[in-house]
Amino acid sequence: MWQRIQTVWLLLVGLLMVLFAFQDIAVFTLPSGQACVLDNWRIYSAVDGASLHSVWGIGILSVLTALGSLALIFLYKRRILQMRLTILTLLVILGELIYIAWASWQFCTENDASFAVRFPLALPIICLPLLYLASRRMIYDETLVRASQRLR
Numbered sequence: 001m002w003q004r005i006q007t008v009w010l011l012l013v014g015l016l017m018v019l020f021a022f023q024d025i026a027v028f029t030l031p032s033g034q035a036c037v038l039d040n041w042r043i044y045s046a047v048d049g050a051s052l053h054s055v056w057g058i059g060i061l062s063v064l065t066a067l068g069s070l071a072l073i074f075l076y077k078r079r080i081l082q083m084r085l086t087i088l089t090l091l092v093i094l095g096e097l098i099y100i101a102w103a104s105w106q107f108c109t110e111n112d113a114s115f116a117v118r119f120p121l122a123l124p125i126i127c128l129p130l131l132y133l134a135s136r137r138m139i140y141d142e143t144l145v146r147a148s149q150r151l152r
Contacts, residue, residue, distance in 0.1 A: 004076065004141070009134035010069050010086070013127045017066035017093075021059060023120035026104060028113040036113065038100075043107055055103045061096040062124075065089055069131075079145070083138040090131040093124045 021040050028036040028043070035046040040059035042051045068089050075082040100121070108115050 004137070006134040006137040006141075007073050007076070009130045009137070010073050013089070013130050013134075014066050014070035014073075016123045016127050016130075017062055017069065020120050020123040021062035021066060023123075024118055025058075025100060025121050026118055027116045028104075028107060028111070029116070030111055030113050036107075036111075038104065038107075043103075053103075053107055055099075058096060058100055058103070061092060061099070065092055065096070065124075065127075068092075069127075079138050079142045083135050083142070086131055086135045086138065090128060090135070093127055093131070097124055 024037050024039045026038040027046070028038065030036065036043055036052060037046050038055065040062050041054070041056050043053040043055060044051045068085065072082055072085055072089070075085070104115055107113060
């Protein structure tokens with residue numbers, strides 16, 4: 001299990017998504033000059049911490065993706081299921097990024113705010129090629145196992 005390279009990729013995805021789940025994603029600046037922060041659970045005022053908008057779906061998707069990718073490491077004996085769930089995890093991260101963009105766009109249009117991205121938003125984007133590499137390696141392992149069974 002630990003000697004397979006896809007284990008490293010899945011572990012990195014899990015760690016990056018855990019890190020992402022508890023970071024600020026973006027900053028909005030209202031026309032009045034007040035700053036608002038988007039984290040994985042809400043949009044809140046940077047001045048007094050008052051919650052302005054709830055986006056808890058981002059946090060739930062982040063935690064589920066992190067737990068899912070860490071759980072995928074232990075499905076090494078069921079490669080086909082592991083590969084399908086890896087692709088599902090990749091699609092969930094894409095959906096999460098789309099949801100972040102939608103929530104940001106909605107808040108900006110409602111409040112005429114400007115939008116500035118923070119570094120943690122790059123973490124799920126970094127996870128996408130890692131998941132792709134893991135799924136490609138799972139396909140390679142499965143073809144290798146099938147070829148060795150055919151030789152028996």
